[in-house]
Amino acid sequence: MDELCSLPSGGAPPCISERERSIVTAGRSRTAIHCTDDSLAGSVSQRACVFCGARVVLNPVTDAVHLVHGPIGCASYTWDIRGSLSSGSEMFRNSFSTDMKERDVIFGGEKKLAACIDEIVEEHHPPAIFVYATCVSGMIGDDIVAVCNAASRRHATEVIPVESSGFISGNKVVGYRAAALALMRLITPKEGETVEKTRKLNFLGEYNLSGEMWLARRYLTEMGIGINVAFTGDSTVADLKRAPGACLNIVQCTGSMHWVAMQLEKEFGTPYMDVNFFGAENTAESLKKIARFYADEAVMERTEALIARETARIAPDLAWYRERLAGKRAAIYVGGAYKAVALIRQLRGLGMEIVLTGTQTGKKEEYATISGLLDEGAIVVDDTNPAEIERFLREMKVDVMAGGVKERVLATKLGVGFVDHNHDRKECLAGFDGAVHFAREVYTSACSPVWKHIRPFGGA
Amino acid sequence: MLECLPDKAVTHTAGKINPAKTCQPIGAMYAALGIHGCLPHSHGSQGCCSYHRMHLSRHFRDPVVASTSSFTEGASVFGGAANLKTSIKNVFAIYNPEIMAVHTTCLSETIGDDIPNILKQAEIPEGKLVIHVNTPSYQGSHITGFSGMCKAMVQYLSESDGVQKAQVNILPGFVNPGDMREIRRIVHEMGIRMIMFPDTSGVLDAPMTRKYEMFPAGGATVAEIRDAGNSALTLALGAFASNAAADLLQEKCGVTGIPLKLPIGLKATDAFIMALSDWFGTEVPGSLSLERGQVVDTLLDTNFHYQGKTVAVFGDPDHVIAMTEFLITMGMVPKYVLTGTPGKAFEAEINGMLGEAGISGSKVKADGDLFELHQWIREEPVDLLIGTTYGKYIARKEDIPLVRFGFPILDRAVHPLMPVVGYRGCLRLIEQISTALLDRRDRDALDEDYELIL
Ligand code: SF4
Numbered sequence: 001m002d003e004l005c006s007l008p009s010g011g012a013p014p015c016i017s018e019r020e021r022s023i024v025t026a027g028r029s030r031t032a033i034h035c036t037d038d039s040l041a042g043s044v045s046q047r048a049c050v051f052c053g054a055r056v057v058l059n060p061v062t063d064a065v066h067l068v069h070g071p072i073g074c075a076s077y078t079w080d081i082r083g084s085l086s087s088g089s090e091m092f093r094n095s096f097s098t099d100m101k102e103r104d105v106i107f108g109g110e111k112k113l114a115a116c117i118d119e120i121v122e123e124h125h126p127p128a129i130f131v132y133a134t135c136v137s138g139m140i141g142d143d144i145v146a147v148c149n150a151a152s153r154r155h156a157t158e159v160i161p162v163e164s165s166g167f168i169s170g171n172k173v174v175g176y177r178a179a180a181l182a183l184m185r186l187i188t189p190k191e192g193e194t195v196e197k198t199r200k201l202n203f204l205g206e207y208n209l210s211g212e213m214w215l216a217r218r219y220l221t222e223m224g225i226g227i228n229v230a231f232t233g234d235s236t237v238a239d240l241k242r243a244p245g246a247c248l249n250i251v252q253c254t255g256s257m258h259w260v261a262m263q264l265e266k267e268f269g270t271p272y273m274d275v276n277f278f279g280a281e282n283t284a285e286s287l288k289k290i291a292r293f294y295a296d297e298a299v300m301e302r303t304e305a306l307i308a309r310e311t312a313r314i315a316p317d318l319a320w321y322r323e324r325l326a327g328k329r330a331a332i333y334v335g336g337a338y339k340a341v342a343l344i345r346q347l348r349g350l351g352m353e354i355v356l357t358g359t360q361t362g363k364k365e366e367y368a369t370i371s372g373l374l375d376e377g378a379i380v381v382d383d384t385n386p387a388e389i390e391r392f393l394r395e396m397k398v399d400v401m402a403g404g405v406k407e408r409v410l411a412t413k414l415g416v417g418f419v420d421h422n423h424d425r426k427e428c429l430a431g432f433d434g435a436v437h438f439a440r441e442v443y444t445s446a447c448s449p450v451w452k453h454i455r456p457f458g459g460a
Numbered sequence: 461m462l463e464c465l466p467d468k469a470v471t472h473t474a475g476k477i478n479p480a481k482t483c484q485p486i487g488a489m490y491a492a493l494g495i496h497g498c499l500p501h502s503h504g505s506q507g508c509c510s511y512h513r514m515h516l517s518r519h520f521r522d523p524v525v526a527s528t529s530s531f532t533e534g535a536s537v538f539g540g541a542a543n544l545k546t547s548i549k550n551v552f553a554i555y556n557p558e559i560m561a562v563h564t565t566c567l568s569e570t571i572g573d574d575i576p577n578i579l580k581q582a583e584i585p586e587g588k589l590v591i592h593v594n595t596p597s598y599q600g601s602h603i604t605g606f607s608g609m610c611k612a613m614v615q616y617l618s619e620s621d622g623v624q625k626a627q628v629n630i631l632p633g634f635v636n637p638g639d640m641r642e643i644r645r646i647v648h649e650m651g652i653r654m655i656m657f658p659d660t661s662g663v664l665d666a667p668m669t670r671k672y673e674m675f676p677a678g679g680a681t682v683a684e685i686r687d688a689g690n691s692a693l694t695l696a697l698g699a700f701a702s703n704a705a706a707d708l709l710q711e712k713c714g715v716t717g718i719p720l721k722l723p724i725g726l727k728a729t730d731a732f733i734m735a736l737s738d739w740f741g742t743e744v745p746g747s748l749s750l751e752r753g754q755v756v757d758t759l760l761d762t763n764f765h766y767q768g769k770t771v772a773v774f775g776d777p778d779h780v781i782a783m784t785e786f787l788i789t790m791g792m793v794p795k796y797v798l799t800g801t802p803g804k805a806f807e808a809e810i811n812g813m814l815g816e817a818g819i820s821g822s823k824v825k826a827d828g829d830l831f832e833l834h835q836w837i838r839e840e841p842v843d844l845l846i847g848t849t850y851g852k853y854i855a856r857k858e859d860i861p862l863v864r865f866g867f868p869i870l871d872r873a874v875h876p877l878m879p880v881v882g883y884r885g886c887l888r889l890i891e892q893i894s895t896a897l898l899d900r901r902d903r904d905a906l907d908e909d910y911e912l913i914l
Contacts, residue, residue: 041530042501042547044555049507063464071566071597072476072800073483077511079850091464093853094831099476100598105570115474123470135505135567136598167505167531167567386525387554390672405514409523415670454670 022382026374033367033382044385048360051134052078053175054164057256058130058182059092060084060207060232061240065126067096069113069144070134074166075099083426084208084233091126100136109142117151117159127237128158130182138165158237160185172335173361176256183231184263187243195244200228201290202246204261204272205253205338208233212430216277219431223291223303231257244268248293250275250286255336255361277430278342279349279438280311280318310432318349321439326351328399328446331392333358333384333407334421337366343402343421344373350439355396358384386410400446415454417445462834462857469835477831478850480774481800483597484605486512487634488563489526491609494640494658496679497558499551503544503573504565505531508597519868520637520664520876525674527551527560531567540568541578548582548590555674559682561609562592569596589682591616601801602867603700603776606634610705613657617682618689620713627653628736629691629715631705633698633722633778634867635881637665637678642879643697643723649745650736655684655691665877689713693739695732698722698778700801722778723881725786725889726755751883758890759790765894765914767791769843774798774833774851775866777806777826783846783865784810786889788817792844795822796836802827830854844897861896865889 021034051070055078059066062084068075075097086092098116100109113131120129129151133144148161164178189195201220206213213233220227228246229239243264249272251261261272273293275286284307291303330347334340337359344354357370358381371380379392386406393401393416401411404422411418419441421429427437465477485502489512492500502509509528516524527550529535529543544562551560562575575592584590593612595605610631630647632640640661647654662678688694688709694717696706706717718739723732730752737744770793773780777799784794797810806826814822823836834854837845845851845862849870855862869875879885898914905911 041543042527042550042554044525044527048510049505052507052510067475071483072479072481072601073485073508073511073566073597075476076479076482077515079478089464090462094462094465095476095478097476097479098474099479100566102596102598105566105596105598112474119472119474123466123472124464135507135565136570139567139570166507167535168533386523386672387674390674394672405517406510406523409517409521410672413523413666413668414672415668454668 024380026371026378026380032364033380048172049166050168050175051132051164051166053172054162054179056082057176057179061235062086062092063089063236064128064130065096065120066130068132069098069137071100071136072097074134085211086234105140109137110147113147121155130160130162132162133165135166171361173255180260187240195242198245200226200246201248201250202228202243203230204249204251205257206230206233210426210428212428215428215431222306224299246270254338276342279346280432280435281345282342283431314432314436317436318439321443322351324443324447328352329355329397331356331398331401333403335360337362339421340370346438354378356392400442419445462853476829479800479829481601484595484600485563485565485597487602487605488593488595488609491606491658492561493663494660494679495559496681497675499555499557499560500526501560501562502526502528502565503562504567508565518870522664539571540573544578545582552585552588559589563595566597603634603801607701607704611708613685614705614708617685618709618713619686620689624692625690627691629688629694630654630656631696631702632656633701636876637661638877638879639881642882646882649747650742652736652740655688657685691715695720695735700777722782724782724885726789726886727785728782729882755883755886758887762890762894763791766897770795771844771846772796772837772842774847777801779866781809785813793819795842796833797824798828798833799826861900863892863896
């Protein structure tokens, strides 16, 4: 493997020559990273598909039925893997599929889809059904829009098509757009309906993993600001329909929600701003930014007080972890860039050195931000693969990696500690408390007593 | 979760709610990982491949590497030939496997890519191999996909040299690496030479070495799979997963194939060992007799923990068939038996076993889903649920203990290393089942009924 893999700084021949431009070294390289392209065939990309992108954005709408129109696999693999928590309905955790069979592929699946919708409405009465197109339904040309519209009229209920055929692009981001369109359709007031403006804000790109939205809401409430609805963590169909009533949109997961924010500005005149609740510093900054928007002395004061109190409260814990983690070397490989940026800051805050950062779906500007944050010589990589990850982890002598489920098992095998910052995590990592949880996760992994027992019989 | 599903009995006729199966390609991918030095390749768009790797990683907690043709709109319109050829070129150049095992997805199947033809035109480096199987996900399930890839191994690789060797082929079925290890140990104890394929032990239960092995030490080698054509006998464990390959071996190379159940439970393990003993004329060694004796002893020690209790079992057909047989041996009452994989043979086999045991009033279904199972349980509850992690929602809602069994298990660890096959597997299952029921009894006991010894 060694002689076949690339390292931008070294003279080794590239892993896959076509991928050379997708790997750059922070500081040194003047050329911008190559990204947002389709993955190379045969390259063992860690990326997923368009359908996946749409599903992860919409799935946290708790009281809707999510019906996957395709063969069973697409529905099976996305059954309740999002880890979003609900304070009410748990309908979203069920897995509905049209289970397309060979005859549906030959004769078309529209009839079956319509029949499924009918049964679902009759038996479960959901306030909305999201119908996801997958590769096969897209390929055979099922007109899911027509089927959904007809069903909507038939049942006088929201049946919303999500055009997320997997093959449209190798990039999840395209799926985010499909989800965004579905959301816009849901929240745009019907004729004659009006939504009154309030002083509340919408929290876009917040999926309530491990109750993170609830934590953010606690802070905002203390500041005197209400959350109108989160997109889409712990949201209901009715909540979402109130979305136009917000006076501000704050956007966390920019990859999935920037476009929605822009749409909301255009349609309803609601301004938006980016926020980030991962890490104490980011949280404090975001809260201040939000408070400033409200231009209210009292809000500002409460915000300052909250930040001062919380920062002081967690400082001893963070210091304890920092003492133990300082100087360790970290790698990051995550889905979207906002997460990467947050992680860089947090790991840095713990005194760690970031030697590798990558994303599956980052954009040029986002990579520029990432590069700017890193020390000279750190590697930045787009859409990487296990062979490259292995090489980097080894050569850069990484102690801890932050990533998702596929990276976890890889890191473990290499003897590298791991923190999950994706679907499989069960810890609330947002806000001030999240900063401590995160530090604890890094510490637990990097400083596990197991590391002492790896070589019982001596050796390297 | 399930509180939002209707309380009254409903039957849904279209589609699936909470599926009890997944799709063919993942089964093919898992089987391919059981060949040493093999890179599974998914011919289609990359989402599927990513999901399969993730799902397998979650169950086995080990890296699962597979490449994909990364279809986009172009490929979907013009066909995937170019993508597959590029993939083959890249994969051999970068990852250098000995063999690539291509499976299709619903997308490439819908387009109608002619894989054998594309392979003929592809540049495959000297000494390297590419095999393939068609696995549209709108047919069958992960089990039929697994079966298909096993068959492809025989079709592409197995040869007869005309000289039969005193060795047995074992097709282990879609089981965990720990099970494959245990099967290997049993045959080894019998002193019989064996070829097992696929064999994911050493691949998906590899130790931590601080070195990442893209192709870990385990797996059946290509040479072994080739040599399977010279064996005296094939034991196909689990009809759904293994019969197709065994039949083809018989047809292609003249190796006698004997279909058996997965050796889960006392009877099925006996049958497995007796088949070996009968065919090769080897005595069953004392070590295995001792293990068997321990199982019978344990069954007698514990029978009052579970005898007469009703149970619902779901999962993959071969697993469920063998488990049902064992439950009957244990004196339990399999009340609901369900698999997501289609196939009438399943219902016939289970109903036959239940009939023989004089058990009536059970519900048995192939191609079912967990919504149906839940509806049945709600109508008339059972004492115990046995199945995959997906059963946990029903277990919680209906307050029934769940013994995790089969694929996938996503919320517990260690299971892929611990066998459920063979006599040791029997002990493990007895322990899990009786512990689950006793824990429940302790939990539910009133203060005055709470006892030290059960
Ligand atoms: S079939 Fe298409 S939509 Fe479904 S998981 Fe695969 S790539 Fe994604």
